[in-house]
Amino acid sequence: MINIKTIWDSQKPTGDIIIKTKIDDIPHLNCYAATNHITGQHLFILSVSKKVEIPELKNYRFRGVEIFPIELENILELNIYLLDNDLKDIFSLFIQNVLEDIFDCVTENEALTKTLNVIAKWKKLFDKINFNGLNSEQQKGLIGELLFFNYLLEKEKSATTILNAWTGSDFEDKDFTFGTIGIEVKFTSSKTPKVTVSNERQLDSQNLNELFLLLYAAEDVKENGFSLNSLVEQVRRKIINTEELKLFNETLMLIGYFEDDKTHYNKQYSLKKNFVFDVNSEFPKIVKNQIPLSIYDVKYSIELSAIEKFMIDIEDVLPKI
Numbered sequence: 001m002i003n004i005k006t007i008w009d010s011q012k013p014t015g016d017i018i019i020k021t022k023i024d025d026i027p028h029l030n031c032y033a034a035t036n037h038i039t040g041q042h043l044f045i046l047s048v049s050k051k052v053e054i055p056e057l058k059n060y061r062f063r064g065v066e067i068f069p070i071e072l073e074n075i076l077e078l079n080i081y082l083l084d085n086d087l088k089d090i091f092s093l094f095i096q097n098v099l100e101d102i103f104d105c106v107t108e109n110e111a112l113t114k115t116l117n118v119i120a121k122w123k124k125l126f127d128k129i130n131f132n133g134l135n136s137e138q139q140k141g142l143i144g145e146l147l148f149f150n151y152l153l154e155k156e157k158s159a160t161t162i163l164n165a166w167t168g169s170d171f172e173d174k175d176f177t178f179g180t181i182g183i184e185v186k187f188t189s190s191k192t193p194k195v196t197v198s199n200e201r202q203l204d205s206q207n208l209n210e211l212f213l214l215l216y217a218a219e220d221v222k223e224n225g226f227s228l229n230s231l232v233e234q235v236r237r238k239i240i241n242t243e244e245l246k247l248f249n250e251t252l253m254l255i256g257y258f259e260d261d262k263t264h265y266n267k268q269y270s271l272k273k274n275f276v277f278d279v280n281s282e283f284p285k286i287v288k289n290q291i292p293l294s295i296y297d298v299k300y301s302i303e304l305s306a307i308e309k310f311m312i313d314i315e316d317v318l319p320k321i
Contacts, residue, residue, distance in 0.1 A: 002026070002099050005092040007033040008042050020045065026103055029111050030075075033095075042088065043081040044095045046115055048108040050076055060116065062123040063131070065091065078115065086260075087131070090253050094122050125169055125254065133261040139228050142255060143269070144187030144216050145175050146231040153235065155318060159244040165321070169254035174202070178321040180209040184279070186216065189269055193217040195277075195302040203285040211279040212317050215304075218269040225268030232257070276317060277310040 002025045011019045011033070020034045030047035048054075054069045054076055061067055064084035070077040080098070082091045098118045105111040130138065145166065152162050165183075167173040174182035184202055186195055195215055197203055205211040226234075232252065239245045257265075279285065284306060286298050 002096070002103075004033055004044070004095045004099060008035055008092075011035050013037050018043075023099070026099070029102065029105065029108065031099075031102070031111075040085060041082050042091060042095075043079055044098065045080075046078040046102075046111065047075050048078070048112060050074065052076065052108050052112055054078055054112065055116070060119045060123060062126040065094075065126070067119060078112065080119070090129075093250055093254070094118075097122070128169070129254070129256045131256070131258075133258075133264050134228075134256050138256065139265060139267075140187045140189070141185075142257060143228050143231060144185040144214070146228070146235055147187065147216050147271070148176065148183065148185050148214060149235055150231065150238070151314075152321075153238045157321070159239045159241065159248070163244060163247050163251070166251060168251040174208075174211070176321075177208075180207075181320050182208045182211040183214060183317075183321070184211065185214045187218065188215065189218045189220050191219075193275075193304055195304070195307070197285070197300050197302065198297075200286050200288045200291060200296065200298045203279050203283070204287040205279060206287075206289075210320065212312075213277040213279050213283075214314070215275040215277075216271060217273045217275065218271045221268050221270045223268065225270045227268050228257075228265040229262055274314060275304065276312050276314045277307055278312050280310070283307065283310050 002023060004023075007021050007023070011021055013019065014037075017037055018034050019037055020032045023031050023033060032045040032047070034043045034045055035041070036043070050071075057067050057069065064082065064087045066079075066081040066083055068079050068081070070079060080095065082088065098115050101114045101118050102111040105114060134142065149162055149166065153159065161178075162176075165176045165178045167175060167177060175185045176183040182205065188194070188196070193215065195213065203211065203213065235248065236245060239248055277283065284302060286300055291298060
């Protein structure tokens with residue numbers, strides 16, 4: 001597999017401002033990993049003939065990244081340019097995704113189309129990531145997901161299976177999807193636990209055979225508890241395979257968890273109880289097909305007393321995934 005970060009790291013000054021290395025693993029396309037020798041900023045270049053039409057790109061630009069065409073004598077170059085060096089790691093993931101998608105492309109037109117599709121997808125992702133650190137609600141969301149991740153590892157589910165199921169940065173999907181089984185995870189430290197649903201998609205079981213809601217109820221403590229940081233380290237210690245650990249760390253970055261912000265994630269909690277609910281057709285919820293088209297991002301809360309009859313044991317869910 002092409003490792004774009006390794007190519008960038010291996011580039012040496014040549015006397016030119018832009019140092020270019022052709023990506024030989026895709027010989028049928030002219031694409032390059034490049035670095036601005038003056039600023040240290042990375043870029044990716046896809047070179048195509050002038051017969052290929054590059055569309056207007058203003059809607060493809062997003063935070064920390066500039067995307068623009070350059071017309072040369074006989075060719076056009078699509079440049080994806082990193083502006084913010086603090087985003088090098090996540091930019092590497094972005095370009096890695098481009099390379100994976102264009103690897104089997106036969107024509108320049110196909111490669112350009114796929115590249116623009118990846119750019120559009122990552123623009124949505126960049127717009128959602130909080131590069132200034134996770135807020136309190138986002139931290140709790142990630143804590144819940146990591147508690148469940150850790151539970152599955154303890155139950156000897158493979159890290160690969162869990163990572164493939166963990167939707168991570170796809171905020172419009174369930175937190176975990178094991179084939180046709182969906183798991184939505186919540187974490188609360190409220191003194192009166194309740195289920196807070198962020199939008200009409202979270203408890204929608206469309207395209208799923210079964211959907212389960214897992215709620216972790218905890219309390220704030222000053223010491224001897226767990227934190228977001230400690231959960232991350234717990235999971236990291238349990239993932240032995242290097243590639244699996246790499247994927248785990250990449251997913252954390254895509255969610256918005258960066259090492260530079262760790263000092264903000266030491267708040268401690270003590271777990272009191274977990275609740276698991278079978279979100280079947282009778283479960284009280286608001287889903288997309290129940291509301292007018294003009295209404296969206298519906299946020300609501302469910303009292304636990306109203307859904308006690310849907311409660312099941314977490315051990316009953318395990319065999320299904």
